[in-house]
Amino acid sequence: MKNMTHPAGGKDDFQLVTHLTLTGSQYEIGKALTEEARRLGWSPAPLDPAVNRARRTWFERHWPQHHARMDGAAAVLGLDPDQDEVALDDQGYVPEGYGCSALWIPPSAAADGHGRVGRNYDFFRTTMSEVSGLEPRANELPMASRPYVISTVPDEGLSSTVITMSALDGCMDGINSAGLAVMLLIADFETTEPPDAFLPQVGVNSVQLPRFLIxxxxxxxxxxQALLGAKQYDHGMPLHYLVADAHGQAFVWERGRDGTEHIIEFGDGPLCVTNHLLHRHPDPMNLPRDTESSFASYGRLRALYEGSKGVTMSGGDLRESLRAVRPSEDPAVPFRTLWSTIFDTRDRTLSTVFYLGDGGRYSEELVFPAR
Incomplete structure (x- = not known):
C-alpha cells in the first residue's frame, strides 16, 4: 500500500517535501518506488549483460531486500526480472554531491541518556544545468528542491524512514526500527574527479550504501561486518558515512584514496564529521587551515568538537550546535542547509526541519518514526 503527503513547503517555497509511506512485501514496495521513479522521469539504463547478471547475483546473496524490490520494478516495467539488458535499480532523479556536518552524542554525554545524531545537509540551490556551467532549461527546478521522506514498513524485516534528494532506491539519511542510524557526507572536496562513467557496477553505489545498511x-x-564484506563504488564523489546504534555505539566509515577501508571510532565520546577524511586528520584540534576548496570543513568540525567535548548535551543543545555551523545566507555562498535532522536512536525517530527560503525560513520540525 502507498500513501503520499506533502508535509512541508509549497509552490512559493524553495522546497516541496514529499512523504511516501509504503507497506507490504519488498516486491510490492519495489513496484511502488518504481512507479514514483517513472513519474519523475527515470527509465532503466542499458548495461553490459555480464555486469547485470553479476549485480543481480550479488544483491540476491548480500541484499535480498533490494533484490526483491528489483523484481517489483521489473513487473512495473513489463520486463523479465532475469533479463540482462537493463539495470532495474539506480533510480536517480537528480545529480549527487553534497557538503554537510554531523555530530554524534552518545547516551553517556546526553542529558536524558538518549543517543542522538544531528546533521546538516548542505547543498547547492542551483539547477543541474547551472552546476554544469549551462543556462537553466525552461521550467527547470533546482536540484534539491523536491526531497523525499520515504517510510517503509515491510511484511518481514526492519521498518525504516529515510530522506533522499537524488535516488528513490538510496538515501542521504535514514534510521530503522532497530535504532540504527546512517548518514552520508562528502569526504574529500579537494580530490573529487569526474567519473569515467555513471553506469551501475556490481555492489552498492555511494547513495545506496545507507539503505543497504538500514x-x-x-x-x-x-x-x-556488512561494510567490510560489501563491494562498493562511487561516481567520482568520495563519501564517508556516520553510523550509530541504539546501544550507544558509533563509527565513521571511510575509503582511502588507495582503496583502503577505515573504521574511525572515538570511544565513549562525541564524534564529529564534516567534509574531510578523518583517517588523514584524526585530531580535531590539529587540523589544517581551510582553503577555498575545503568549504570550511576544518573550521566546522573544530567548532562542533569544541562545543561538545566534556559537556552534557540535550536535544536542544545539539540543535543549536548545528545551527551554529550552517552556511551563511550571503548571496555569494553557493550552499544552504537544506535540511537539518536529529536522529534519536533510542526512540527510533528522525526529526527534521526543511529549508523554505532565506531569512531563516525553515519548516516546523517534523518527526517521523522508523517503526
Whole structure:
C-alpha cells in the first residue's frame, strides 16, 4: 500500500517535501518506488549483460531486500526480472554531491541518556544545468528542491524512514526500527574527479550504501561486518558515512584514496564529521587551515568538537550546535542547509526541519518514526 503527503513547503517555497509511506512485501514496495521513479522521469539504463547478471547475483546473496524490490520494478516495467539488458535499480532523479556536518552524542554525554545524531545537509540551490556551467532549461527546478521522506514498513524485516534528494532506491539519511542510524557526507572536496562513467557496477553505489545498511543491519557491529564484506563504488564523489546504534555505539566509515577501508571510532565520546577524511586528520584540534576548496570543513568540525567535548548535551543543545555551523545566507555562498535532522536512536525517530527560503525560513520540525 502507498500513501503520499506533502508535509512541508509549497509552490512559493524553495522546497516541496514529499512523504511516501509504503507497506507490504519488498516486491510490492519495489513496484511502488518504481512507479514514483517513472513519474519523475527515470527509465532503466542499458548495461553490459555480464555486469547485470553479476549485480543481480550479488544483491540476491548480500541484499535480498533490494533484490526483491528489483523484481517489483521489473513487473512495473513489463520486463523479465532475469533479463540482462537493463539495470532495474539506480533510480536517480537528480545529480549527487553534497557538503554537510554531523555530530554524534552518545547516551553517556546526553542529558536524558538518549543517543542522538544531528546533521546538516548542505547543498547547492542551483539547477543541474547551472552546476554544469549551462543556462537553466525552461521550467527547470533546482536540484534539491523536491526531497523525499520515504517510510517503509515491510511484511518481514526492519521498518525504516529515510530522506533522499537524488535516488528513490538510496538515501542521504535514514534510521530503522532497530535504532540504527546512517548518514552520508562528502569526504574529500579537494580530490573529487569526474567519473569515467555513471553506469551501475556490481555492489552498492555511494547513495545506496545507507539503505543497504538500514535494510540488513540492527547495530554497529553488524554494520561494520556488512561494510567490510560489501563491494562498493562511487561516481567520482568520495563519501564517508556516520553510523550509530541504539546501544550507544558509533563509527565513521571511510575509503582511502588507495582503496583502503577505515573504521574511525572515538570511544565513549562525541564524534564529529564534516567534509574531510578523518583517517588523514584524526585530531580535531590539529587540523589544517581551510582553503577555498575545503568549504570550511576544518573550521566546522573544530567548532562542533569544541562545543561538545566534556559537556552534557540535550536535544536542544545539539540543535543549536548545528545551527551554529550552517552556511551563511550571503548571496555569494553557493550552499544552504537544506535540511537539518536529529536522529534519536533510542526512540527510533528522525526529526527534521526543511529549508523554505532565506531569512531563516525553515519548516516546523517534523518527526517521523522508523517503526
Amino acid at each position: 535494510d540488513t543491519c540492527e547495530n554497529v557491529d553488524q554494520a561494520k
